[in-house]
Amino acid sequence: MENGMSAMPPTAAAFLLQAAPWVSLDVRRGSVADVEVRVPAVAEQCDDPQENLVWQFELQEFDVGFQLLENGAVVQDLGRFRAAEEDARGSDAVAMKTLQFGALEPTMEGKFDAVKPGTVYTLRWDNTYSLVRHKQVQYRYLVTSKRAVVAAELAVQESQSRSQRRARRAAAGLPLPHLAKTLAKQRAKTDEKREAENERMTDQFEQAVMDIVSIFIAKPDSPLHEGAVRPFILALEAVLCNGIKEEYLDVWPEAPFYEFLLETQKVLRDDLGIVAEVQAGEAPSNLQYLGWNHARSFLFLALNKGILPRAFENLIKRRVVVEKYYEPQALLYNYENARKIASFLSALNGVKFLLEAYPPDECDAVESEHFPRNLKQCAPETPLLGNEICFKDGVIGDSSVVQCRERDPDKIKDLENCTVVRYILHGRPFQDIYVGNESTLIFLAQLRVSQDILISLATGDNEELTKPYRLSATDGWVELTIRFGSNKARRLIVKLDNSYSMVRSKHIKARLICVGAPAYATAWEGCIEMAQSITWKNASKAGGDRCSKYMVSLHQQEETEVTLQRHIEDGALSGNSQDDTVIGFRSSLLSKPVSYLVGGLLSADGSVEACDQCLSPFSFFSRQHDCPCCQKIICVQCSRHHVQVDGKGPQLKVCDGCFIKEKEKEVRIS
Known part of the structure; x- marks a missing residue:
């Protein structure tokens, strides 16, 4: 038997009793008030056995005793509960004989998990000790199965875990993923604009399905690889992201609709082991930041096994599931729109796919340092990774210094080239800088140094902003990103300090620029799009080779048969x-x-x-x-x-x- 009150809603009892109505009850002075709960015999019970008794009650004012009886015998000792104060509900509590409670909440609740069939349980409120005041109580209860209680407890744990993640993110100053801004814009749209946007997404999804069918009709025996399904997958992911609740965004780099897809295990009798396979899989350590996560793996495997149309149709029919994950303005929240998407998906029945769950990671664990740091940011305003440069007291900012980049500073063909610095400075002219014992220069910041040198930033009034940082000599390029929390000066001076060397002068080649937050955000989005395109290109190439080998083996098998x-x-x-x-x-x-x-x-x-x-x-x-x-x-x-x-x-x-x-x-x- 478990009893207690929730210190932080929601609780398992709240989940189970949310549909039960509140009933008012008067407890007269000097008396008790009983509510009988009759549990039917096993033969009279439905498919769902009744094994747990859950209750909640609210006390308007003063205090009252409460106990639980089974066929007249006490199974929970008497405890006294005091109503919360008007100005600080939940601040006081009365100690009980056998039960220990934390801070008192306006709603008291409990659970008895040893319910016996054919038994009468009594919820008793005791006011015999008070000969002056009547007490007013509101209560509700439910007799349910252990399976339902376990499901409610898991839902509570999931909700609390999500709340803790949000709290940690807020405490660390981390923003929500960039998708949150898109969702905010969707919520701010008028009904007419939102309807037009939904129609545009639906038409785009229909066209993607038609393209896949056209490819299949042209080559019915050849399975489709990643290159053929890219527009379809991106359109489907956009549909699944549209209007999803903001609380599911904190699972980044996982897709916010991943948990929605996992509901397939509950809405299908046989999911062909896809959910278990996806959960057991491991997403690429770097490519997961570019969309190659468990959710996309689920879509690929569902296409391979031919159950995606059926799974999607069953998901949208479960309105409780849809309302759990999506806001009312979402495309899938409207059943007519969702059914239209499902009808397009049904056209893929019979189309053969040969997709890999995950593409090969270009920057694996051995070369993880070559993966651009900005691609690991969930939003452009996320703190920069690195923070190699220390700031002076009173100066708020962050920094990132990346060395040993591609020798060609204008090359953007590989994944490791998709950096914000390279994106912004691409095509700009270089300056040759010769630094003696004392020299200053205004710049920001892609440079090559032939020998070690100290670098620091100051304002135009020569107010130091950062402490000197040693740049080591390298044959590659150094990409420097320094971001300040506030703009203290209209002019930045970057000091290249060679005063510690009394013998050698240093040669530096650099190109410089200062940009604001909007330009940085645009460049950040551009880098994400470039990196995603590169990964899709590589996945398409690997998929084409895989399908070619499959067709060769198929023709060999046919020739053998003939x-x-x-x-x-x-x-x-x-x-x-x-x-x-x-x-x-x-x-x-x-x-x-x-x-x-x-x-x-x-x-x-x-x-x-x-x-x-x-x-x-x-x-x-x-x-x-x-x-x-x-x-x-x-x-x-x-x-x-x-x-x-x-x-x-x-x-x-x-x-x-x-x-x-x-x-x-x-x-x-x-």
Whole structure:
């Protein structure tokens, strides 16, 4: 038995009782007030067993005693509860005989987890000690299963964990991911603009699906790789992100809709092990910041196994699930819009995909230092990683010094080149700087130093802002980013200090610029987009190679089948091998598609719902064929062979049933 009150809502009892109405009860002076809870016998219970009793009550003022009885016997000792004060509810509590409570809350609650079928439980409020005042109580209760209680407790833990993450993020001064600004703009839009935006996203998603179907129709035997599905995946992710609640953004770099996708395990009888496989997988340590996370892995695996349309349709039908994750203005919150998206997804039934859960990480653990630091920021205003430069007292700011970059400072072709400094300074002229024992220069900040030198920043009035930082000599470029919390001067002076060297002068090549927050944010977004495009390009290349190998193996398998068939016809094989044939043809030829025999057409008859032979349902874009012999509408997989009808005329493409009949006729005639 567990009893207690929540120190921080919500609680498991609050989750379970949120639909139960409050009931008023008067506890007369010098008496008790009982509420009986009858638990039905096992035979009378529904599928969900009643194993736990959960209750809540509120006391208007003064105090009252409370205890729980089972068939008249006390199972929870009497305890006294005092109502919260008007000015500071939750600040006082009365000690009880056997129960220890923390700070008193306006709502008291408890749980009894040893409920017996066919038993009467009594919630008793005791006011016998008071001969002067009546007490007013509001209560509600529920008898439910252990499974429901466990689910509520998990929901509480999840909510508290999310609240703690938000608190830690706020305490550390970390902003929400950049998507939060997009969601804020969506909430600020009028209904007309929001509807137009939803229509635009829907049209874009429809076009992406049509493109995939077009590629599939052109090459029905070749599976689709990452390059073919990129527009579709990005459009689907935009739909799933639209209007999602802000509380799910703090899982970054994971996608905010990841937990929504995990609900597939609850809405499908069999998810083919996708949820378990995704949860057990490990996202690339660097590419996860560019969208290659568990959520995208889920979408890829669901496409490979052909359950994405069915999973999405079942998710949007669970309105409780949709309302849990999405705000009312979201695209998926409106069931008509969500059903339209699901109808587009149904066109992918029968399309074959060959996608990898994660692409290879370009900057793996060995080369992780080459991965741009700005790509690990969730937003442009996020504190810079590094902070190598120390600031003077009273100066607030952060910094990042990155050395050993690409020798060509204008090259932006690889992932490691997608830095904000390179993006902003791209194409700007360089300056050759010769530094003697004392020299100053205004700049910000991409430079190459041939020998060690000290660098620091000051204002135009020569007020020091940072302490000197030693730049080590390197053949590569040094990218310097220094950001101040406030603009103290209109002019910055970067001091290159060589006073410690009495022998050598130093040669420095640099290009400089000062930018504001808007320009930095634009460059940051541009770097993210460039990096994502590069990763998609690399994933597409790997996917193309993977699909090419698959097609080679498929053609080799087909050639093997044809060779074996010819041997059977020539009598080259032994008689034992005839067991695997149908009228002299290997059964594999009748059950597996052969690429060069496929030639079905897109049927114009919209009334046909399924193949007349295998009964597989047709989607809107299913490839169908009219058999010239039986006049039935069949799918491509059931119309792979050509034969002469009655031994006359040209070779016609017929269904497998008519093909076997014609071959039987040829056997009887011969």
